[in-house]
Amino acid sequence: MTELPDRRLLLVHAHPDDESINNGATMARYAAEGAHVTLVTCTLGERGEVIPPGLGHLSGAALGGHRLGELKEAMRALGVTDFRLLGGAGRYCDSGMMGLPDNDDPGCFWQADVDRAAGLLAEVILEIRPQVLVTYDDDGGYGHPDHIQAHRVAMRAVELAAEQGWDVPKVYWNRVPRSVAEESFARLDGDLPGLPFDKAATVADVPGVVADEQVTTEIDGTAYAAAKAAAMRAHVTQVTVAEPYFVLSNGLAQPLFTTEYYELVRGERPGKRESDLFAGIGEAS
DSSP, X not given: OOOOOSOEEEEEESSTTHHHHHHHHHHHHHHHTTOEEEEEESOOOTTOOOOSGGGTTOOXXXXXXXXXXXXXXHHXXXXXXXXXXXXXXXXXXXXXXTTSGGGGOTTXXXXXXXXXXXXXXXXXXXXXXXXXXXXXXXXXXXXXHHHHHHHHHHHHHHXXXXXXXXXXXXXXXXXXXXXXXXXXXHHHHHHGGGSSOOOBOOGGGSXXXXXXXXXXXXXXXXXXXXXXXXXXXXXXXXXXXXXXXXXXXXXXXXXXXXXXXXXXXXXXXXXXXXXXXXXTOOTTO
16 A cells, blocks of 8 residues: 555545535645545535535435536545545435435435445545544434434544554544634625625524534645635535525525634543644654
């Protein structure tokens, strides 16, 4: 196997676009610094709502194929060359929003056997040997079944990989400090008249908002703001960007965060907020 860099970061996401919205600045920063950044995406988002009217004809497998192209473009913007689909293209499909009949599709990710899917991810962990893994909390950030399942699969894969010889030292969940979200939305309310969006989301619409003291780590990605925005723009079916804000298919504006926040849930919690996901990791790991 080709020798990998000393620092290795693995991110596990549900659909194309989740990585750029949640972690785009972090991914761009570590890729630029020479870390090996690996993204595993669990589905192609075949049931996503399409924003541009000109692409509204896309659905199912056709939409999934299109979103894979968007993902490739986003990874180019972030400088990430190692990105994979869990089990290969088409292994698991989008489950749709919670409570819809789509959740019952036997081929959807929500219906996947967690141990089997985690075994596929554990293979990636054993190959890459990441010191850091990033994924969602147990609610998937906002309750989407694929996000919840990505959390379950990622956390189980860490256990399976440890049993087979690689113990991931640090696992993080995506977070946003409540104070940061509230301050950002206060600015957004004042900026709305000058934006191409006429309605704002609320703090409750932002995934992963928690009390400030839960946040253990903040990654300053302001130097990579343009890369993150470009990656988000690449996901044209899902995201409309007007920096420093963006909207999803619900049409509600929300802040585009270039400092990204995390909670360390596996590893020794720091006494003060970290500024590096690899803090405390020796180069020999």
